[in-house]
Structures are given as structure tokens and as C-alpha cells.
Amino acid sequence: MSAEFPYVRPRRLRQSPAMRRLVAETRLHPAELILPLFVREGVREPVPVTSMPGVVQHTRDTLRKAVVEAAEAGVGGVMLFGVPQVQDATGSEGTNPDGILQQAIRDVVAEVGDSVVIMSDLCLDEYTDHGHCGVLAADGSVDNDATLERYAEMARVQADAGVHLVGPSGMMDGQIAVIRKALDESGHQDTGILAYTAKYASAFFGPFREAVGSSLKGDRKAYQQDPANAREALRELEQDLAEGADMVMVKPAMAYLDIVRQIADASPVPVSAYQVSGEYAMVEAAAANGWIDRERMIMETLTSIRRAGAEQILTYWAVEAARMLK
Ligand code: PBG
DSSP: OTTTSSOOOGGGGGSSHHHHHHHOSOOOOGGGEEEEEEEETTOSSOEEOTTSTTOEEEOHHHHHHHHHHHHHTTOOEEEEEEEOSOOBTTOGGGGOTTSHHHHHHHHHHHHHTTSSEEEEEEOSTTTBSSOOSSOBOTTSSBOHHHHHHHHHHHHHHHHHHTOSEEEEOSOOTTHHHHHHHHHHHTTOTTOEEEEEEEEBOOGGGHHHHHHTTOOOOSOOTTTSBOTTOSHHHHHHHHHHHHHTOSEEEEESSGGGHHHHHHHHHHOSSOEEEEOOHHHHHHHHHHHHTTSSOHHHHHHHHHHHHHHTTOSEEEOTTHHHHHHHHO
8 A cells, every 4th residue: 555655755856965065955054154253342362252152352362362263163244233331421441543343443454454354343332331222212202313313423433443244233324325425425435234134132242332342221223123122124135225235134044934934035136134142141051051963953943034035144153154064
């Protein structure tokens, strides 16, 4: 009786590693991985981020080495975050031409040139003493349009420092248009924008707050998207494209793969996804307990994000994954 059934045998194509490799629909490549890196002002040694085992806040010197290491591993880009010594109400260090992020951009561009794409976070939360992504109005809310003026200035100083792509992550309305205009008017027509298009008010960002020394007390629900909503991600996409985004991003990744798919289907520009600090921390913590196979988990999560439609993935495992892929 089993002579005829089952006559459809999908297992034929799963029989050997060679067969599986031949028919794999999704392939990862080091060039599409982007490594987020933290650089902290005023430290002599790298400072470990406790909630992200293996991740550190770099000194300017170790940052340079980390970028060289990433380039040698074939990673496509790095996303730099600055951790300043001084935070204040308006995030002054974010627009200081000699602020830590601007210095770091100059350092790494001098070190690796055009061999790897240098990106920088364009947001105020690392620089403000209240920890919000913008400046506050008298009533304590985040003032959208006053924040845009600060972003325009950040774009100018980061581009002056030589960054290739700025990554606005503050979810202010109109931010891409204002940044594009500021870049064009300051002679930086060739500096691109990787827009954080669909960024959700997520608990998955928890460990990042330690990584950048954020002092945020409340939450970001009045500017980041509600996890309950998918449709508004498409509206954000439309807006960011109209304002001049060169690339768009969905963030976090794993809990938002449906959003990645919808944006990927609708977007005429490259779509990235950010596997964020909490996604990293969960896997590392479970692996440290011996509960999961760490390397398989890294590859499976990255493959899933790629399969959902993201073409670039920001991941703290970028260098390790790139080496595994070689
Ligand atoms: C904002 C920013 C955040 C992350 C990247 N850019 C934090 C936030 O919005 O609260 C999170 C990255 C991560 O969790 O890995 N500058």
C-alpha cells in the first residue's frame, strides 16, 4: 500500500547537506551584515555591557580595531553609537563637532576609508540627561519640531566628519526631509540616509539602554510605534520615501517579521532589519545556561530575518556570523 503513497516526497530534497545547499532559498552573506558598535568618551579600557555578554563600549582606539576586524571579516557596514561623558537637556554633545561620535567617525573613516560602509546613529537619547530622543516642551512632552532642528545640526556634523550613511532613529515626524535638506545645503549631497522607518516602542531595547548609559525614566510610546499596529508602518514607509530616504529599516526584527515582509513587498529601496539588544541578550542568556545551541540559534534567527525580506541585517553577531559563513 505504500507503493503509491506518499507519491509527493519533499524529503528527497532534504536528504544530504549537498542537496539542501543546492535548493536553499535563502542565503546569508557577510556583505549584508551590519555591526552596531558603541564608543564611549573618556575611557582607557573597553567597558563590558553586562546585559549583552561579548559587547563592549569601546575606547576610540579599540573602536578603530573593531572596525578593521569587521572589515576583514567581510562585514558590509558598521553603525556607530556615541556615549558622551556629559549629558544635558538638549543633547549638546550630539552636535559638538568634536563630540565623541564625530571623533569616532573621523577615526574610522581615516582607518578603513571606503572599504566598509560607515553609518552613525542620528538621535538624541544618548546625549540627553532625560534620555528622550528629542528635546522637551514645557509640559515634558517631546517637542517634534524643535527636535528636528537639533537633528539637522547632528546631520551636518556627522556628515562633516565623513560618515557615509546617517541613521535617524528618533521617530520624529518629518525627520528625513529636514535631514536631507540639511545635508544638501551643507554640501553633503552624497551622504545617504538609512531611515529607521518602522521602529516600535519595544521592551527588546532594554539592554541597549545600559549600552549607551541612557537615563530614560518613562517610555517612548508617544513617538515610537505601537506594537499592536502594522498598517502605520506602511504610512511611515510612504512618508520616508517621499522625504528622501535611501534605505529603510524595521526594528526590532524577530517579533516584527510580518512588518519586515510587508515593508519588503512595498519598498522600492533596500530594506534593513535590526536584530536588537534584547534579541541578542535572550539568546546569549539561554545559551549561557546550556538551554539552546547558540550558533544554530544565531544562524536560524538571521536566516529568518533574511527570509522575511530584509536585505541587510544589523546584528551584534555580525563579525562572528560572517566568520561562520566563510
Ligand atoms: C535610539 C536607538 C535605540 C536603539 C537604537 N537606536 C534605543 C531606543 O530607541 O530606545 C536600540 C538598539 C538595540 O536595542 O539594540 N538612539
